[in-house]
Amino acid sequence: AATILFNDPRSAEETLRALAADPRVAWAVVHNPAGELFAAYARDAGAREDLDRFHADRREGVRFGVDHLVVSAPILVEGEPIGVVHVQSDLLELVARTRRYVGIAAVVLVASLLLARIAASRLERRISGPVLRLVETAHQVSVRKDFSVRAEPGGGDELGLLVRTFNEMVGQIEARDAELSSARDELEQRVQERTRQLQAANRELEAYTYTVSHDLKAPLRGMEGFARALQEDYGERLEDTGRGYLGRIQTAARRMAEIIDDLLRYSRLERREMQRAHVALRPIVEDVSRELEEEMESRGLRLRVELDVEAVEAERAGLREALANLL
Secondary structure: OHHHHOOOHHHHHHHHHHHHHOOOEEEEEEEOOOOOEEEEEEOOHHHHHHHHHOOOOOOOEEEEOOOEEEEEEEEEEOOEEEEEEEEEEEOHHHHHHHHHHHHHHHHHHHHHHHHHHHHHHHHHHHHHHHHHHHHHHHHHHHHOOOOOOOOOOOOOOHHHHHHHHHHHHHHHHHHHHHHHHHHHHHHHHHHHHHHHHHHHHHHHHHHHHHHHHHHHHHHHHHHHHHHHHHHHHHOOOOOHHHHHHHHHHHHHHHHHHHHHHHHHHHHHHHHOOOOEEEEEHHHHHHHHHHHOHHHHHHOOOOOOOOOOOOEEEEEHHHHHHHHHHHO
Protein backbone atom coordinates (compact mmCIF):
# COMPACT_ATOMS: atom_id res chain seq x y z
CA ALA A 1 0.00 0.00 0.00
CA ALA A 2 2.82 2.41 0.90
CA THR A 3 4.61 1.92 -2.42
CA ILE A 4 1.43 2.80 -4.29
CA LEU A 5 0.72 5.84 -2.07
CA PHE A 6 4.24 7.14 -2.57
CA ASN A 7 4.30 6.00 -6.22
CA ASP A 8 7.43 3.84 -5.66
CA PRO A 9 7.21 0.97 -8.15
CA ARG A 10 10.83 -0.08 -7.43
CA SER A 11 10.01 -0.78 -3.79
CA ALA A 12 6.88 -2.61 -4.91
CA GLU A 13 8.94 -4.87 -7.19
CA GLU A 14 11.41 -5.58 -4.35
CA THR A 15 8.46 -6.55 -2.19
CA LEU A 16 7.15 -8.86 -4.92
CA ARG A 17 10.58 -10.46 -5.39
CA ALA A 18 10.25 -11.76 -1.84
CA LEU A 19 7.86 -14.32 -3.36
CA ALA A 20 10.90 -16.07 -4.83
CA ALA A 21 11.20 -17.82 -1.49
CA ASP A 22 8.17 -19.87 -2.54
CA PRO A 23 9.12 -21.89 -5.65
CA ARG A 24 5.46 -22.55 -6.42
CA VAL A 25 4.77 -18.88 -7.25
CA ALA A 26 5.27 -18.31 -11.01
CA TRP A 27 4.64 -14.56 -11.12
CA ALA A 28 2.96 -11.67 -9.33
CA VAL A 29 1.72 -8.29 -10.55
CA VAL A 30 0.29 -5.12 -8.97
CA HIS A 31 -2.05 -2.72 -10.77
CA ASN A 32 -2.95 0.78 -9.66
CA PRO A 33 -6.59 1.87 -9.32
CA ALA A 34 -6.59 2.85 -13.00
CA GLY A 35 -5.72 -0.74 -13.97
CA GLU A 36 -2.20 0.18 -15.13
CA LEU A 37 0.80 -2.03 -14.44
CA PHE A 38 2.56 -0.79 -11.30
CA ALA A 39 5.03 -3.62 -10.44
CA ALA A 40 5.69 -7.20 -11.54
CA TYR A 41 7.67 -10.32 -10.62
CA ALA A 42 8.39 -13.37 -12.78
CA ARG A 43 10.12 -16.52 -11.61
CA ASP A 44 11.67 -17.27 -15.03
CA ALA A 45 11.29 -16.60 -18.73
CA GLY A 46 8.39 -18.97 -19.06
CA ALA A 47 6.63 -17.23 -16.18
CA ARG A 48 7.35 -13.89 -17.90
CA GLU A 49 5.54 -15.10 -21.02
CA ASP A 50 2.53 -16.18 -18.93
CA LEU A 51 2.56 -12.79 -17.23
CA ASP A 52 2.57 -10.99 -20.59
CA ARG A 53 -0.44 -13.01 -21.68
CA PHE A 54 -2.32 -12.24 -18.44
CA HIS A 55 -5.23 -9.79 -18.76
CA ALA A 56 -5.93 -8.20 -15.43
CA ASP A 57 -9.41 -7.43 -14.20
CA ARG A 58 -10.84 -6.14 -10.97
CA ARG A 59 -12.43 -9.40 -9.93
CA GLU A 60 -11.39 -10.78 -6.62
CA GLY A 61 -11.07 -14.40 -5.61
CA VAL A 62 -9.45 -17.58 -6.88
CA ARG A 63 -9.42 -18.83 -10.47
CA PHE A 64 -8.17 -22.26 -11.52
CA GLY A 65 -6.56 -22.96 -14.85
CA VAL A 66 -5.44 -26.22 -16.39
CA ASP A 67 -2.11 -26.21 -14.60
CA HIS A 68 -2.13 -23.04 -12.47
CA LEU A 69 -3.99 -21.06 -9.83
CA VAL A 70 -4.50 -17.26 -9.85
CA VAL A 71 -5.38 -15.40 -6.66
CA SER A 72 -6.53 -11.75 -6.96
CA ALA A 73 -6.96 -9.48 -3.91
CA PRO A 74 -7.46 -5.72 -3.48
CA ILE A 75 -4.92 -3.46 -1.78
CA LEU A 76 -6.82 -1.41 0.80
CA VAL A 77 -6.07 1.78 2.72
CA GLU A 78 -8.63 2.71 5.34
CA GLY A 79 -11.09 0.46 3.59
CA GLU A 80 -10.63 2.06 0.21
CA PRO A 81 -9.03 0.06 -2.66
CA ILE A 82 -5.91 1.69 -4.08
CA GLY A 83 -4.81 -1.24 -6.28
CA VAL A 84 -5.01 -4.96 -7.01
CA VAL A 85 -2.41 -7.67 -6.60
CA HIS A 86 -2.51 -10.87 -8.71
CA VAL A 87 -0.40 -13.91 -7.83
CA GLN A 88 -0.18 -17.06 -9.98
CA SER A 89 0.99 -20.37 -8.54
CA ASP A 90 1.64 -23.52 -10.50
CA LEU A 91 -0.04 -26.82 -9.51
CA LEU A 92 2.98 -29.04 -9.95
CA GLU A 93 3.11 -29.99 -6.28
CA LEU A 94 -0.63 -30.52 -6.21
CA VAL A 95 -0.45 -32.59 -9.39
CA ALA A 96 2.45 -34.61 -8.00
CA ARG A 97 0.59 -35.10 -4.74
CA THR A 98 -2.53 -36.07 -6.64
CA ARG A 99 -0.58 -38.53 -8.74
CA ARG A 100 0.97 -39.91 -5.63
CA TYR A 101 -2.45 -40.29 -4.03
CA VAL A 102 -3.80 -41.85 -7.22
CA GLY A 103 -0.89 -44.25 -7.30
CA ILE A 104 -1.43 -45.14 -3.67
CA ALA A 105 -5.16 -45.59 -4.34
CA ALA A 106 -4.35 -47.77 -7.37
CA VAL A 107 -1.99 -49.91 -5.33
CA VAL A 108 -4.57 -50.20 -2.57
CA LEU A 109 -7.23 -51.06 -5.14
CA VAL A 110 -5.09 -53.72 -6.80
CA ALA A 111 -4.15 -55.14 -3.40
CA SER A 112 -7.82 -55.11 -2.39
CA LEU A 113 -8.79 -56.90 -5.59
CA LEU A 114 -6.12 -59.51 -5.02
CA LEU A 115 -7.23 -60.00 -1.45
CA ALA A 116 -10.86 -60.15 -2.60
CA ARG A 117 -9.92 -62.72 -5.24
CA ILE A 118 -8.06 -64.81 -2.70
CA ALA A 119 -10.95 -64.53 -0.25
CA ALA A 120 -13.46 -65.35 -3.00
CA SER A 121 -11.50 -68.42 -4.07
CA ARG A 122 -11.36 -69.62 -0.49
CA LEU A 123 -15.06 -68.94 -0.02
CA GLU A 124 -15.75 -70.74 -3.28
CA ARG A 125 -13.86 -73.78 -2.06
CA ARG A 126 -15.68 -73.68 1.27
CA ILE A 127 -19.16 -72.52 0.22
CA SER A 128 -19.81 -72.27 -3.51
CA GLY A 129 -18.08 -75.54 -4.39
CA PRO A 130 -20.07 -77.69 -1.93
CA VAL A 131 -23.29 -75.86 -2.84
CA LEU A 132 -22.74 -76.50 -6.57
CA ARG A 133 -21.95 -80.16 -5.92
CA LEU A 134 -25.06 -80.39 -3.75
CA VAL A 135 -27.14 -78.86 -6.56
CA GLU A 136 -25.71 -81.36 -9.07
CA THR A 137 -26.49 -84.24 -6.74
CA ALA A 138 -30.04 -82.97 -6.20
CA HIS A 139 -30.45 -82.72 -10.01
CA GLN A 140 -29.40 -86.35 -10.45
CA VAL A 141 -31.81 -87.43 -7.72
CA SER A 142 -34.77 -85.43 -9.09
CA VAL A 143 -34.28 -86.00 -12.84
CA ARG A 144 -32.60 -89.38 -13.10
CA LYS A 145 -34.35 -90.83 -10.05
CA ASP A 146 -31.00 -92.16 -8.90
CA PHE A 147 -31.26 -92.37 -5.12
CA SER A 148 -27.90 -94.10 -4.74
CA VAL A 149 -25.85 -90.91 -5.24
CA ARG A 150 -24.66 -88.90 -2.28
CA ALA A 151 -23.34 -85.37 -1.91
CA GLU A 152 -19.71 -84.93 -0.87
CA PRO A 153 -19.59 -84.57 2.93
CA GLY A 154 -18.82 -81.07 4.15
CA GLY A 155 -17.26 -79.70 7.29
CA GLY A 156 -18.76 -79.07 10.67
CA ASP A 157 -20.46 -75.79 9.76
CA GLU A 158 -24.06 -75.16 8.68
CA LEU A 159 -23.26 -76.16 5.10
CA GLY A 160 -21.86 -79.48 6.26
CA LEU A 161 -25.00 -80.02 8.33
CA LEU A 162 -27.10 -79.28 5.25
CA VAL A 163 -25.15 -81.83 3.17
CA ARG A 164 -25.44 -84.51 5.87
CA THR A 165 -29.18 -83.86 6.20
CA PHE A 166 -29.60 -84.11 2.43
CA ASN A 167 -27.69 -87.41 2.32
CA GLU A 168 -29.82 -88.79 5.15
CA MET A 169 -32.98 -87.74 3.34
CA VAL A 170 -31.84 -89.38 0.10
CA GLY A 171 -30.93 -92.51 2.04
CA GLN A 172 -34.41 -92.69 3.55
CA ILE A 173 -35.98 -92.18 0.13
CA GLU A 174 -33.76 -94.92 -1.31
CA ALA A 175 -34.78 -97.31 1.47
CA ARG A 176 -38.47 -96.53 0.99
CA ASP A 177 -38.11 -96.88 -2.77
CA ALA A 178 -36.53 -100.28 -2.29
CA GLU A 179 -39.36 -101.27 0.04
CA LEU A 180 -41.93 -100.03 -2.47
CA SER A 181 -40.21 -101.92 -5.30
CA SER A 182 -40.17 -105.08 -3.23
CA ALA A 183 -43.80 -104.62 -2.26
CA ARG A 184 -44.73 -103.91 -5.88
CA ASP A 185 -42.93 -107.02 -7.10
CA GLU A 186 -44.62 -109.09 -4.41
CA LEU A 187 -48.00 -107.58 -5.29
CA GLU A 188 -47.46 -108.30 -8.98
CA GLN A 189 -46.59 -111.90 -8.14
CA ARG A 190 -49.72 -112.18 -6.02
CA VAL A 191 -51.83 -110.64 -8.78
CA GLN A 192 -50.37 -113.04 -11.33
CA GLU A 193 -51.00 -115.96 -9.00
CA ARG A 194 -54.55 -114.83 -8.30
CA THR A 195 -55.09 -114.30 -12.02
CA ARG A 196 -53.91 -117.83 -12.79
CA GLN A 197 -56.15 -119.18 -10.05
CA LEU A 198 -59.09 -117.13 -11.33
CA GLN A 199 -58.49 -118.29 -14.90
CA ALA A 200 -58.32 -121.88 -13.75
CA ALA A 201 -61.52 -121.42 -11.73
CA ASN A 202 -63.22 -119.83 -14.74
CA ARG A 203 -62.17 -122.72 -16.96
CA GLU A 204 -63.47 -125.19 -14.40
CA LEU A 205 -66.69 -123.22 -14.07
CA GLU A 206 -67.15 -123.08 -17.83
CA ALA A 207 -66.51 -126.79 -18.13
CA TYR A 208 -68.87 -127.46 -15.25
CA THR A 209 -71.56 -125.21 -16.75
CA TYR A 210 -71.21 -126.85 -20.14
CA THR A 211 -71.33 -130.35 -18.64
CA VAL A 212 -74.25 -129.61 -16.36
CA SER A 213 -76.19 -127.91 -19.15
CA HIS A 214 -75.80 -130.89 -21.49
CA ASP A 215 -76.49 -133.41 -18.73
CA LEU A 216 -79.68 -131.59 -17.72
CA LYS A 217 -81.06 -131.28 -21.25
CA ALA A 218 -81.28 -135.04 -21.76
CA PRO A 219 -83.81 -135.70 -18.94
CA LEU A 220 -85.67 -132.52 -19.83
CA ARG A 221 -86.10 -133.72 -23.40
CA GLY A 222 -87.37 -136.99 -21.99
CA MET A 223 -89.83 -135.23 -19.68
CA GLU A 224 -91.10 -132.99 -22.49
CA GLY A 225 -91.37 -135.91 -24.95
CA PHE A 226 -93.27 -138.13 -22.54
CA ALA A 227 -95.53 -135.20 -21.57
CA ARG A 228 -96.31 -134.59 -25.27
CA ALA A 229 -96.91 -138.29 -25.87
CA LEU A 230 -99.15 -138.44 -22.81
CA GLN A 231 -101.12 -135.47 -24.05
CA GLU A 232 -101.46 -136.88 -27.56
CA ASP A 233 -102.34 -140.45 -26.54
CA TYR A 234 -104.26 -140.00 -23.33
CA GLY A 235 -105.25 -136.35 -23.38
CA GLU A 236 -108.92 -137.15 -24.01
CA ARG A 237 -109.04 -139.43 -20.98
CA LEU A 238 -107.68 -136.78 -18.62
CA GLU A 239 -109.84 -134.31 -16.82
CA ASP A 240 -109.32 -130.61 -17.12
CA THR A 241 -107.23 -130.53 -13.96
CA GLY A 242 -104.96 -133.31 -15.29
CA ARG A 243 -104.55 -131.57 -18.62
CA GLY A 244 -103.67 -128.35 -16.72
CA TYR A 245 -101.04 -130.19 -14.71
CA LEU A 246 -99.68 -131.71 -17.91
CA GLY A 247 -99.50 -128.27 -19.57
CA ARG A 248 -97.61 -126.90 -16.56
CA ILE A 249 -95.12 -129.78 -16.81
CA GLN A 250 -94.52 -128.98 -20.48
CA THR A 251 -94.17 -125.24 -19.79
CA ALA A 252 -91.71 -125.86 -16.93
CA ALA A 253 -89.68 -128.21 -19.10
CA ARG A 254 -89.47 -125.66 -21.93
CA ARG A 255 -88.53 -122.93 -19.43
CA MET A 256 -85.81 -125.13 -17.96
CA ALA A 257 -84.49 -125.81 -21.47
CA GLU A 258 -84.41 -122.08 -22.16
CA ILE A 259 -82.44 -121.48 -18.96
CA ILE A 260 -79.95 -124.16 -19.93
CA ASP A 261 -79.58 -122.65 -23.42
CA ASP A 262 -79.01 -119.26 -21.85
CA LEU A 263 -76.26 -120.74 -19.67
CA LEU A 264 -74.61 -122.25 -22.71
CA ARG A 265 -74.80 -118.98 -24.65
CA TYR A 266 -73.42 -117.09 -21.65
CA SER A 267 -70.47 -119.45 -21.35
CA ARG A 268 -69.71 -119.05 -25.05
CA LEU A 269 -70.05 -115.27 -24.73
CA GLU A 270 -67.45 -115.17 -21.94
CA ARG A 271 -64.94 -117.12 -24.03
CA ARG A 272 -65.36 -114.96 -27.11
CA GLU A 273 -63.22 -111.84 -27.62
CA MET A 274 -65.19 -108.59 -27.82
CA GLN A 275 -65.35 -107.12 -31.35
CA ARG A 276 -66.89 -103.65 -31.27
CA ALA A 277 -68.56 -102.09 -34.30
CA HIS A 278 -71.22 -99.56 -35.35
CA VAL A 279 -74.40 -101.62 -34.97
CA ALA A 280 -77.95 -100.66 -36.02
CA LEU A 281 -80.19 -101.50 -33.08
CA ARG A 282 -83.64 -101.74 -34.72
CA PRO A 283 -82.94 -104.74 -37.03
CA ILE A 284 -81.57 -106.73 -34.09
CA VAL A 285 -84.60 -106.00 -31.93
CA GLU A 286 -86.99 -106.85 -34.74
CA ASP A 287 -85.15 -110.13 -35.43
CA VAL A 288 -85.34 -111.13 -31.78
CA SER A 289 -89.01 -110.12 -31.70
CA ARG A 290 -89.81 -112.43 -34.63
CA GLU A 291 -88.16 -115.34 -32.81
CA LEU A 292 -90.28 -114.64 -29.71
CA GLU A 293 -93.49 -113.98 -31.69
CA GLU A 294 -94.90 -117.52 -31.32
CA GLU A 295 -94.22 -117.66 -27.58
CA MET A 296 -95.73 -114.19 -27.03
CA GLU A 297 -98.87 -115.11 -28.94
CA SER A 298 -99.26 -118.29 -26.91
CA ARG A 299 -99.05 -116.25 -23.72
CA GLY A 300 -101.29 -113.46 -24.98
CA LEU A 301 -98.47 -110.89 -25.14
CA ARG A 302 -97.75 -108.17 -27.68
CA LEU A 303 -94.41 -106.39 -28.20
CA ARG A 304 -94.23 -102.79 -29.41
CA VAL A 305 -90.77 -101.39 -30.27
CA GLU A 306 -90.18 -97.64 -29.87
CA LEU A 307 -86.46 -96.89 -30.18
CA ASP A 308 -84.92 -93.50 -29.36
CA VAL A 309 -81.43 -94.81 -30.23
CA GLU A 310 -80.94 -96.01 -33.80
CA ALA A 311 -77.34 -97.23 -33.57
CA VAL A 312 -74.76 -98.05 -30.90
CA GLU A 313 -71.10 -99.04 -30.56
CA ALA A 314 -71.23 -102.67 -29.46
CA GLU A 315 -70.31 -106.30 -30.15
CA ARG A 316 -73.10 -107.47 -32.46
CA ALA A 317 -73.44 -111.10 -31.38
CA GLY A 318 -73.15 -110.29 -27.70
CA LEU A 319 -75.69 -107.50 -27.98
CA ARG A 320 -78.16 -109.84 -29.72
CA GLU A 321 -77.76 -112.44 -26.96
CA ALA A 322 -78.28 -109.79 -24.29
CA LEU A 323 -81.44 -108.46 -25.98
CA ALA A 324 -82.78 -111.96 -26.52
CA ASN A 325 -82.32 -112.83 -22.85
CA LEU A 326 -83.78 -109.51 -21.74
CA LEU A 327 -86.91 -109.80 -23.91
